[in-house]
Amino acid sequence: MTPSLPTPLSLDVFTRAAPADLMARYEALLGRIAGQDPALNVFEHGSPDAERVMARVRELCALHPDPADRPLLFGVPVGVKDIFRIAGEAIRCGALLPPRLFAGPEAELVSRLRRAGAVILGRTVTTEFAYFEPGPTCNPHAPDRTPGGSSSGSAAGVAAGFFPLALGTQTVGSVIRPAAYCGVTGFKPSHGRLPVEGLVFFSRSVDHAGLFCASPEDAALTMAAVADAWTPAPAPQRPRLGVPSGPYLDQTSPEALQAFSAALAALGRADGDAPALTVRDAPCLDDIAAIAARHGDLIAREFHGEHAAWFERYEALYRPRTAALLRQGRGLSGEVLAEGRASCADLRARLHAAMDAAGIDAWVCPSALGEADKGLLGTGSPAMNLPWTHAGLPALSIPAGTGPCGLPLGLQLVGRFGRDPELLALGAAVRKLLAQHG
DSSP states (O other), X not given: OOTTOOOOOOTHHHHTOOHHHHHHHHHHHHHHHHXXXXXXXXXXXXXXXXXXXXXXXXXXXXXXXXXXXXXXXXXXXXXXXXXXXXXXXXXXXXXXXXXXXXXXXXXXXXXXXXXXXXXXXXXXXXXXXXXXXXXXXXXXXXXXBOOOSSSHXXXXXXXXXXXXXXXXXXXXXXXXXXXXXXXXXEEEOSTTSSOOTTBOOSOTTXXXXXXXXXXXXXXXXXXXXXXXTOOOOOOOSSOEEEEOTTTTGGGSOHHHHHHXXXXXXXXXXXXXXXXXXXXXXXXXXXXXXXXXXXXXXXXHXXXXXXXXXXXXXXXXXXXXXXXXXXXXXXXXXXXXXXXXXXXXXXXXXXXXXXXXXXXXXXXXXXXXXXXXXXXXXOOOOOTTTHHHHHHTOOEEEEEEEEOTTXXXXXXXXXXXXXXXXXXXXXXXHHHHHHHHHO
């Protein structure tokens, strides 16, 4: 365990700072990174560039001397998963292939962050091509445990207090699971809600850009700054949550289910004369094994489509599990691809219908099967995240207690497609209830 681990930084620590204070905070932040990152391995080699970062901070202070004139993310340091292209930097995607293969215009989401006043602090470690082969990042809560993947460095960096905001991606469970393992907030918006132009794709049908931060409120502020047509939602009035019981939930460890039950009990406690919210059983996902098989085939087929030319030339440079997925995808037909894409739309419709039938506003379930796995050779199971990613629904993980080893657990909330503001408002309310009654 790491007793000195700080509380994740909130965005307003930076957005509200006077220029002199902002400069001092960055100097302290860069000093912390220089002292601790050699052990945690949050950043890719050569990142962050302290001189470039401080020049950007000075530029922002000169451009916006009046606090009333500041953009929404003024001065916020951001860690960027090393599959998003960044102007002036060579990304590596956690791979051994020549970086020139990944060159191109800066990712649209990175550019939007810049325009919103953010400071691109550096490139964070990803698993190889955002799949299962891990990088060297440790979990800040327990260095002998995985931080989760594939957005390993982004989640660990928020937990370590290196930055208050980070970009990740999710193709199966790569935002929600590492957020839970590292004890931070992770938000995967509805599919397509954030732009993905300019990243090195894994599977375009299901790749989601996502965020790591301290709270749902910070996620909502970030979305307001970078998402198109974002309208904040009011706090929900006594929302109704559904527990997706059945084969899907049965995958979870007994320890995680016990913690999940305790969180639900806390949420159902009275607030005044009535329960703060309603939690009801809503069985679904009886065919989770078939959904997982279709998702696996879909991403394998599309992954090979992205890498076919590179794999033909550089096969020896791919690590074993990545190469195995590419060979699997190479053997799958176009019919399998079409079936996988149709399955995504079908599952979304079925989950919406199940929500209507149960009379619920969102699903609630564990963010992962349990605490972070021991060792750094794997990144843990994404089983709790897969169906929601397959359907493209917005998902949010918020910290919710600890497991038997004292490591973080997460509570996952899943909303309707396109109702991202409502989900974040619900997440803020749930977070407050857990703090009050947990």
